[in-house]
Amino acid sequence: MSQALAILKQYWKHDSFREPQEAVIKSVLEGHDTFALMPTGGGKSVCFQIPALLQQGICLVISPLVALMRDQVQNLQYKDIKATALTGGLSLNDSIAILDNCQFGNYKFLYLSPERLQNDWIVERLKNLPVNLIAIDEAHCVSQWGHDFRPAYLKIAQLREFFPKVPFLALTASATPRVQEDIISQLQLKNPQIFTKSFYRTNLAYMVFETEDKLHRMQQILRKNPEPAIVYVTNRKSCLETAHHLENMGFTATYYHGGLAPKEKARHMMLWMEEKAQVIVATNAFGMGIDKANVKTIIHLHLPQNLENYYQEAGRAGRNGEKAFAVLLHNPSDVLHAEAQFIKVLPDKVFLNSVFTKLCNYFQIAYGEGIEEQFRFNLHHFCTKYDFPTLKTYNALQFLDRQGIISLSQEFSEKITLQFIIPSKEVIRYMSLHPQDEPIILTILRTYPGIYDMQTAFNAALIAKKSNHSEAEVLSLLQKLKEKDLVDYIAKSNDATITFNDVREDERTINRVSKYLAAQNQLKIAQLKAVLAYCCDQKTCKSKLLLGYFGESQKQDCGICSYCISKNKEPLSEGLVSEHIKALLKNQKLNSREIQEITQFPKDAIIFALQQLLDEEVISIDTDNLYSLQ
Template identity: 65%
Template sequence: MSKALEILKRYWKHDSFRSLQQDIIHSVMDEKDTFALMPTGGGKSICFQVPAMLNEGLCLVISPLVALMKDQVQNLQNKGIKAIALTGGIHENEIIELLDNCQYGNYKFLYLSPERLQSDWILERVKNFNINLIAVDEAHCISQWGNDFRPAYLKINQLKEYFPKVAFLALTATATPRVQSDIIEKLSLKDCQVFTKSFVRENLAYMVFQVEDKLFLTQQILKKNPQSSIIYVTNRKSCIEISSQLEKLGFSTTYYHGGLLPKEKENHMNLWMKEKVQVMVATNAFGMGIDKANVKTIIHLHLPSNLENYYQEAGRAGRNGEKSYAVLLVHPSDLLHAESQFIYVLPDKNFLNIVFKKLCNFLRIGYGEGINDQFNFNFNQFCLQYNLPILKTYNSLKFIDNQGIITFSQEFSEKIALQFLISSKEVIRYISLNSSDEEIILTILRTYPGIYDLKTSFNTQLIAKKSNATEEKVLAVLEKLNAKKIIELNSKQNDTSITFNEVREDERTINRVTKSLEQINSLKIEQLKSVVDYVSNIQECKNKTLLAYFGEIVKEDCGICSYCIAKKEAEKDNSSLITEIFKLLKTNSLTSREIQNSTKARENEVITALQTLMEDGKIIIKPNNSYSLKNK
């Protein structure tokens, strides 16, 4: 493993592997199918990135998360490692070019979604690559019992036919025992080596508090722990409101949700990462790929939809090994709120049919048409036009996205379209007088040859890359040209984009996925019940409850969660009561009612104290039901 350690030091600047990483790398280097369950922050990506760097050829990484793919590719490229991601919105010609680079350009990593592998021509290209390892990230998506089941994962095992000697590595951060078994079976992993890292986080205290005023307790927690914190909420409105309320209370905050423009996300993220603000208020859109070691506190103001997500979000605290807190604040009304947020908004077959038909009409897709067509899409406008409930409609689009019928990209974007209003000769004259704008304008003209004749959709990132300029510089040039009436510039905000992966067939399309819809809806109801059980259970250590959900049984209480602290306080109070009762019985034999009247303690506390004294052999109960000291 000396070469693996050398790669780790050279590219990742770490002197040693974390727990299980070395064993997993050794397993895949021996060309063995491997399953790795490593909770969030465990360093899963190292387990396939290091061995891929040790061998000739290309590592194929299958992942459903576009943001994570982009993040990992960027990180690899920053290290000087050649990596490519085939995400949505890339046109066929560009995909061909990227695949050529993979085949002939000495690239080490190709990231793609499982849906991409369903394209026959892409699969044909991949079959001819020199693949040294196939890594399946978020592998729980292959299981109908896993969070975010995606049918496209079921076809990944077909790669076994084309790469019979290549090791498969299945990775996930959260999987119950049932899901683990399902992953191994559905991926057809042979003689699979299984590595599971404990879900125990010894430095993380899980706290559940029943409160009337969540904002007040949040204020107390943040004052007591002034280090970096994340507050999770379930919707964009709460995100902005809570951030504003905390600002008024004197805390430095920012917020993050899926409706922000990419630049806004980056700016808000940097404020928090660079310690310019204490608190990040966020929806679950925040957190993927975030590695900030000194997060002290995670606070959930709303119930999460499932314990898988909760464990991952809570686990972003205390990665530096210091004592940290995962706090879940619960109000009596929260169950109704959670049901309205997660359960009552689940679509049934009829509603799914309505949404799909209206979506096709909205985008003007005819029956039997639409495959591979991509559209900028304003989700709110769509719901408003057809008077559709927002959350239920969103869940419908997410479901048909997971089923691979469409690709529903939730990147908030600003669509730009422009057209030159002056002749090419006048443009050349302008360039001669404004040499600083020359490269950008010439790049635009080379990239969009029809831009004189009609209004053309415009990709600022592409032009920035081709002209070796920043995106801000490109936008500045466009604004200048628009002001001078050289171009007509139109900007339109879109909160999503949609790509159709198959032709429109209305009921036939939806009928095919109805059984899957029913299974997923049942799973979501079951998962929310597990969350409710977790917060309602006042008879068990919170750490024990959470670990048991993931199939890990521990005997000892953690000693630091809200249950354990309350238990210690109760035992401390009970100790004082035991001493007081012992003193009373030194003078007289007394009944439990007489002891209760003398001590002013509650009946159950008195009974518990008397039972303790009897078990310790210090008192006895007489035939008249009075208590006295044993040796009196």
């Protein structure tokens, strides 16, 4: 293994391997099929990159994440290692050129999405490559019990027929025992060497707090821990709004979501990476391939969809080994919000069949026809025409894409971007002079609070509906405002592309895949229940709960999570809290929040003590909710 260590030092500048990287690399070099479960931050990519560099030939890396593929290819190229990616959306000529380079250009790595294995001509070309290793990243996608099942992964096993002596390396950061068994079975791994790194993070404190005022609690946490932080939210609007709230609180903050242009994503990320911004507010589009060692705090303002995603996102804190915090803030209303966002938008078989049938009608595809036909597609127009809910329809189309019935390019974004380029007082002046335009403009300003600061993705149909106008009237007004130099308004054609991979057979088509749909829906419901159980369980160490979910047992409590801290605290006496409050109110009037901030006592204890003191007429409260001694 001295050569492997030399490669690690040469290209990655590390003096030693992390556990269990060395054992995984050794297994692969000895020609064994290998399964590695390594939680996020464990350095999975090194486990296939180093063996590939130590051998003649090329390594096939199968991954579903285009962004991560591009990131890894760029990092390898930066190290002067020849690597390329065969992603969806490439033209036939580009794909052929990439495969030619791999066959004749001494390339070391070819990244490709699993869907590319559904193209027979690509598989034929792969047969001619001098493959030394087949690495399957995000291997949980091969299992229908995994949180991101993709049937295209089932095609990977066919590579065994063409490369019988080439070892398979399956890698995942999150898999329950059931999923681990399914991965090994579905990939047909032969007597695999199995390596699992513990999910236990000794330096990461999992904190769960129920709070009505999440922004205030977030402010307290970030003031106490001024090092780099990530705040995760579930949608783009919250992303922008939360960043603005943080700036108004005095923090340096930026944001990151999937709707930003690539240059904007890079700019915002670098502000945080270079610590010009303490906090980056992000959707789950942020994080893949990000390795910033000194992240102190991860805060989730909304409930995550599942514990697999939560563990990966929380695990981006404390990679330098120092104590770090993964904080989840929740309140009772979050349950309804999560169910609406994650469960009620799941398509059932009837809805899926309706979407598929209408999709074929939309493109005038006759029964028994349509295979390999390709069309430009506007999701908004399609949903408006057939009165389909957008998110539920998108989920249905994504499911059809994952099943290989269609191929859906991921180009969905708003068709229009808009930014007001004059001060708010000038906008108010304009509305006073043009009262007929006021309803639409006010609706825009209320819907998009950040529209003065940046180009904002704009939904004309939503504004039309909210303002009780037609979409044509909204677009006409935007054009007028642009001509008067009041707004920067860009309308661009960014329709997605849909390719039909099979003939139209309506219900017969859907019947073939409906069992997967039912299983996936049941899984997502069970996963959300697990999230709620994690939040609401007040009798178990949070680290133990997470480990148990992933099939790992731990005898000792972690000692640093929110449960362990509350358990180890001596119970507060009512008298102690009351005496502290009376001492504070001798000199000044204070509200309940200020009292809590000064004393750092639990909110419930403060409220109970205040009520007792009011009942005893020791203190009084005025119309501004300020308490004082009688």
